[in-house]
Amino acid sequence: MLEKRIIWATTRSVLETNKYKNKRSGERSKSHWSLFERCLRLFVFFLKVSGLYKKGMQNARNIKIKEIELEFKNLPPSFNNYKILHLSDLHIDSLPGLDNIISKKIESLNYDVCVLTGDYRRSISGSFKSIMRPMKKVIDSIKAKDGIYAVLGNHDTYLMVEYEDRIGVKILVNETIFIEKGKDKIAITGTDDPFYYFTDQAIMSLDEPINNFKIALVHTPELYDVAADNNYNLYLCGHTHGGQICLPGGIPIITHQFDDKKFIKGLWKEKNMTGYTSPGCGVSGIPVRFNNFGEITLFTLKGKG
Numbered sequence: 001m002l003e004k005r006i007i008w009a010t011t012r013s014v015l016e017t018n019k020y021k022n023k024r025s026g027e028r029s030k031s032h033w034s035l036f037e038r039c040l041r042l043f044v045f046f047l048k049v050s051g052l053y054k055k056g057m058q059n060a061r062n063i064k065i066k067e068i069e070l071e072f073k074n075l076p077p078s079f080n081n082y083k084i085l086h087l088s089d090l091h092i093d094s095l096p097g098l099d100n101i102i103s104k105k106i107e108s109l110n111y112d113v114c115v116l117t118g119d120y121r122r123s124i125s126g127s128f129k130s131i132m133r134p135m136k137k138v139i140d141s142i143k144a145k146d147g148i149y150a151v152l153g154n155h156d157t158y159l160m161v162e163y164e165d166r167i168g169v170k171i172l173v174n175e176t177i178f179i180e181k182g183k184d185k186i187a188i189t190g191t192d193d194p195f196y197y198f199t200d201q202a203i204m205s206l207d208e209p210i211n212n213f214k215i216a217l218v219h220t221p222e223l224y225d226v227a228a229d230n231n232y233n234l235y236l237c238g239h240t241h242g243g244q245i246c247l248p249g250g251i252p253i254i255t256h257q258f259d260d261k262k263f264i265k266g267l268w269k270e271k272n273m274t275g276y277t278s279p280g281c282g283v284s285g286i287p288v289r290f291n292n293f294g295e296i297t298l299f300t301l302k303g304k305g
């Protein structure tokens, strides 16, 4: 296992210095990001002149708690009413005091396990020192008896794995853990981020011969077909921020390169698998949301019959 980790870290360290995104479909340029940032600066100017900027920031800080019941006919009986706290896209340095807002919301909730689906900082490169303290604040507020499991996103670095481990978060890198209750157990598989850092190891980790009820954690919806083909029951992801800046009715302006709109936000189905794309807690690009709110999601798993 240690050898696998070393090989992964070496590969990802190279990919992180690459000017290309490593995607399933091949290499794609990251250069659109600088053009995108220039457009955002213009948009910020418009928002400030029109007086909408402050309202957008208020929206971004107004994180909602969403409770969702999910029914599965093959849920092991011991896991009936099992609760999963799902946090995504914390981008914890994207808004002042975001760590306090999230921690306070979490304090009122009860759950068995917590999962995080990537993007812990605002930047996509450089040191992550500035997020250490606010991340610890959030993690310290999570009281999950079965642990905290996470995956990396495209804003993250492989160097975070050791730090997250030290503060109590187990980052799953193309690997599976099992949670046991009585005679029953469920599997949680976490892959490395497929948006910038796709490797075949992510596919292989979803292709293990595991017959338990199983949950996939992936930063983006991109591996939905692989997980569904391998009989995953639940697929949890984020990355899209639900569009972040949407038209009235929550219609996203930017779809983050996901052509099928079903993956942009909320519940979706693929074959027998249930998927959920979280709109995330933080923001990226500019610290505003419109017609869209950040979310902390609490799932309750229910057996059928």
Ligand SMILES: [Fe+2]
Binding pocket: 119, 153, 154, 155, 195, 219, 239, 240
């Ligand atoms: Fe992301």
